[in-house]
Amino acid sequence: MTETRTTPPSDSITDVAPEAPSIAKRLASRPQLVLVAVLVVLIVVTGIIEPNYLSVAGLRNSLVWAIPIGILAAGQTLLMLTGGIDLSIAMIATASAYVTANQSPKGTAFAIAVGLLVGLLAGSLNGLGVGVFRVNPLIMTLAMAAILLGLFTGWATTIFAGSTRMNDFMRTVGGGNFFGGRVPWAAVVWLGVALLVLYLLRRTGFGRNLYALGDNPIASRLSGIRAWQVLVAAYALSGVLGSIAGLLIGGRIGSVDLQLVGFLLLPSVAAAVIGGTSIFGGIGTYSGTILGALILGVLQSLLTFLGAGQGVQQVLYGSIVIGLSWMYTRLASAQ
């Protein structure tokens, strides 16, 4: 006895459920528009607090602050895409600046070269630790920062004793301007770095591998990507980016000490995060990070003019980091 009821499958499985179009959704396709909006709002607010800020000079100041953050954050972006992070990048920057400044008497080119070498070395070591020995990036880079600080506090009065004055070339590049004092030379450096990183991420196999590793290490391995090679290269690159930022700051300040860049570590992470790079890897763009850095630059000016105590400053800073990244994930998921 078979009592059967059969309904023909009316609509095929491939049609998709209807959805109400929403603003969030339209923004979601271009989440960076939101960051641009935030940036504009911050600029306006700052302008209201300090009218003179809305001038070439005023805006340039924010840019000047954003530049080193943007370059450090480039390193963070590359590594976050692989699911990593570099907590030693600020110390690497400091160390490079210290070496360059100290070696300046031996010739500008040489000094800069060894400065960059410091970043290359420290970065590669990070890469080996993470890529070959599978040390958690957080720990590896944290330890690297401690090691570098220890070494250089020792060396500051021994092998690197003496001058801490940055050479004039870096002073100009780091602090000087051109085009009637309107455009900082450092901005040109940042432009170069930005173009390189954007190209790397969008137009090269290396970039593809970064995204792949961060998105799914197993799949990457099975399709023949050798993680350790990519990671060593990425961390080394991040180290060099750190050195560049360090040299710029050193040049801007004119003299270096071992606290030179330290306080830019968390901002560099924040910039990447605000820019929508996922700390778990696989998702993110440098263009977003650039906006993140600019936002932090304007924020710095805003806080200066507010003359707010550090208490207020830090609360504001933290809230903005959380707020923006929250909004970003919202938009991303709305898509």
Next chain:
Amino acid sequence: MSDTPNSVLTAKGIAKNYGPVVALRSVDLSVEPGEIHALLGANGAGKSTFVKVLAGVIHQDAGTNHINGDPVSFKMPNEAAEAGIATVFQDPALIPDLSLDQNLTISGLQHRDVEPWLERLKLANYDFGLLARDVPLATRRLIDLARALALDPQLLMLDEITAALTPEQADLVFDVMREWKRMNRSVLFISHRLGEVLSICDVATILRNGRDVANFSLDGVEESELVAAMLGEALAGAAPAADSGLTSSVADDTDVVLKAIDLDFRGKVNGISFDLRRGEVLGLTALEGQGQDELFALLSGDHRPNTGEIIVNGEPMVARSPYDAIRKGLVFVPADRQEALLPQRSVRENLAMPLYNRIERWFNLRRDEGKRVGAAIERLDIDTRAASQVQRLSGGNRQKVTIGRWLVEDFEVLLCFDPTRGIDIQTKTQIYELLREVAAGGASVLIYSSELREIPLVCDRVLVMYDGAIVHEQPAATATEEILLTAAHGLEVVSS
């Protein structure tokens, strides 16, 4: 169908979308006391989704549920349990890093609650101090079951529990189900093994494309009727048949591309040797956990053999990582899509991955990338409406991407591990045709399949593994299901 007032469970018009994916359109189903109710359907039909709705894991977008006539809507699985519904889900529900005992605590049970059932399942005094991750899959499924039974549910839902079990273990489960029936309680049973369904179930509801399209009482029903109902008239024809002329036998004198010699690996692979000839599709089958996973791991360069050699085109292969195997032309399609895909990246990036695994290719993108990727998409006709993120593709399309990846470059041997798992009948046919094409094009294929009846449809020759060794070999054309099954259980095959 009759939903008498004393129905244990009455579901009406259950619908569920995952974002744009329509998993369930509208499902009605009622389970009577003392009934073993089969829920059947092709992959992706919505069975698990339906079970998850009933169990309170997810919430229906529409439709109502009644338990013994009272409307219910659970927020958490444990609420369903309290209401008398216990479920063994398709995906394992034990916490890997907790001991089995702690896993019981988590679900609010003590060891003595499950004791009697463990006995029934031949797991009496099994060591519950073990971490769940160290327990074999089959055992975990049985413990899942014992845990469900300990809740003493009125309705027991089993989603593909037998898939991972040996026949003996499956029989233990059937005994329990029969007992449940004797106690005038009910079971909702999901399985793709129609044989066991017919032997143990009373009633079957069949899902297709998220709808319940048929409801049988199962006495005197033929498998073919079920299949027809599952596939729908439209697709029934598409089912590949032995005479579809896919297979082509390869002359013995053609050159050997891949040669395995006495491979040993961690006691899982014991002295395996075989040849794979150019243009050949070599089938491999076995029960769960006979070392086939390890064998493929060795061939794909993911592991290195303890002893023995892998020879590719006459040269020995020593692989430090899959990269080396790929360079030698051995490319691997894993069973688990999660292991093969970049869920957040585009179809294009997923397909193009192997193009950039060499440092010399790091510094730019291949100019012909678009062309190669396009060709692969065409060849597999991948549905690219959701191409911006592979995780939005349908399961089958995701599966196609895992294969398509290797079509963007040349290779010698395609290693496929159960490439048709979780795939509908149409996609299966497409994939089998593709494999034949590949072979015809001069490459070779080694394919592991757990679906015995499909072996003859695509293979030239078939090997059977048991306990880490190859116990049987024969031409696929003549490999009947029961020959393979006998061999797979390590039994002597009476020469046919």
Next chain:
Amino acid sequence: GGDDEGGGDDTFTIGVSNNTVGNGWREQMICAIKAEAKVRGNVDEVVLLNRDTDTAGQISDITSLISQGVDAIILNPGDAEAFNSVIEEAVAQDIVVVVVDNAVTSTAAYLVSNDQAAYGELGARWLFEEMGGTGNVAYMRGIDGVGADTLRDEGFQKALADYPGITISSEVFTDWSPTTGAQQALEIITTQDINGIWTSGIDYSVVQQFDAAGMAYVPIVGADNNAFIGQLLNIAGLSGVAVTNPPSVGGAGAAVAIDILEGKDIDKVTLLTPQALSDSGDLEDIYIDGDFPDGWSSYMEIDPYTHYTADDVIACKGPGE
């Protein structure tokens, strides 16, 4: 090394606790301590505990110095009250404790310090005079809530009270970070109209910003950092004052500690009154042109306390190194 009974015989072990690493000032302070200990000849070891740490951390550093049975402890405390009990504990175990730079309220310790209130006041008065008693001042402080910053503020406010014409157009905390200070200075000088800058020792990087922004210099108060003194001497049109706050106060502290161990009796409190150096003569005297850290002070030998030479400090070697 050293002796375990303390004070008894003629060689000593000196412990040093410092809670900030990486800035030139503290570096030089420690080098001065080492140098003094070395030249005195009767110190056989300087046990240095030098790391970035919080109050509790520095306290445990001091306790571990006590446990090692040093004869004297020289510390630059992170706070005025937190260390009183550990200091008293040390003294109870007859260890000589000399507090340098930042003061503590406990009377059990000897104090050798620069007079921070005076530092704030001297510089401020010079600046307000230079500005002719009227105008806007950028007030660039140190770290909010830290002892030295608070004392300097007292001095500064004291001076300010006498100059009604002066207004504070902006007040910022530099964290004693040259980089932050530089940025804030840039913001201020490019957007506001100011007539003078008072800095809490973040000086040379601030001066640098006028150049970067292409603005005309305004009078500026700084400390005795060699780089700043160099700027005062070499940059035309830059007027400023270097108020001394010598790191070698550490050397003086070491000297005091050793004197006491040798049995001399010394005043409990030694305050080094800062000098305000503005005319090129004085500046020339203490400027070191050449291979010398910018963040260090070239004013190293503090009569009558220290016995070392500038070169000993630069060498930065302790006994047995």
Next chain:
Amino acid sequence: MTATTPTAERRLGSPEVKRWIQRHGWTVGIWLLLVVLVIWYTTLIPKFGGFQTSTIITGGTSWIFLGVAQAVVVIAGGLDLGVGGMLVLTSVAAAQFMDGQSLGVILILAVLITIAAAVVNGLVGWIITVSKVPDIVVTLGSLFIYQGLALMVLPKVGGGTSGSFRWMFTGSENGIGSNPWPAIVVITIPVVIIAWWMGRTRSGLSLYAVGSDKTAAFLSGVRDAKTKIVAFAVAGAFSALAGFSSVSISGVGNPTTDGGTLTLNSVAAIVLGGVALTGGVGSVLAVVPAAMILFFFNPILSALGVDPNRAQVIQGILIVLVMMVAGVLEWRRSRRS
């Protein structure tokens, strides 16, 4: 072949022993290491008595509490960069409000502050669960916010607490003495409670569950969100305990303390304590000695006469080595299964 029959198990030979070592080996090892270091230390310094014992334990207390706080969150599959900031915030709050109060009032305040810390950090956990923003990002923000709030609560170093409160954490009215017992008790009680809770109770095991496998946890009826919030709340409470300990040692609150460094110490502590940063694995009982060892590092190396800068380098290298070992072991294990 599914080797799951009891007989198969027995063939492995005394699985209990093997497993016990496999499970608790790290914990035991770390405790032994600590003992060895202590014994070694006694030989390095002229005299080892109540003063030395008590100052070491007292000094280590806040490291232990902060390590436990971090461990709870990490085991639940998260990471809390904010714990250091919370230590600073609670310590200045304590110093601000407890100053000059009677012990009774102070104890009430202590309870209130602890609860407040739990609630606030629980809120952070809540934000993480609703916003879907990664923990590390949200807590990066909360770190800044806590430090800022600390400066608002207590603008400059100051405040204080009562002698008897300090005695509870340091064994001495003035924060330094020769009686280790109060500190030992104050560490043991909460740690034992939390260890029991996490190892034996359903709600405690839930932390491991979500840290180990979210979906499986959910199928077993464990709410991911709720569990995460609980974990962060517990972390907040333990950070408060750490805060009290540091007030008791210094007798004042210091809002300029860098909470970031403290957080990083806590991360190092759990790593050394064998807690997997991927979640689901580890024990607070191993974090206690690990935190002690990290704290103990400076005294030992300075007693050895090692230059402090070199000491820092050595410490960094050791931590990396530990991670290499752990990392490679973990990798081999995952490759095996």
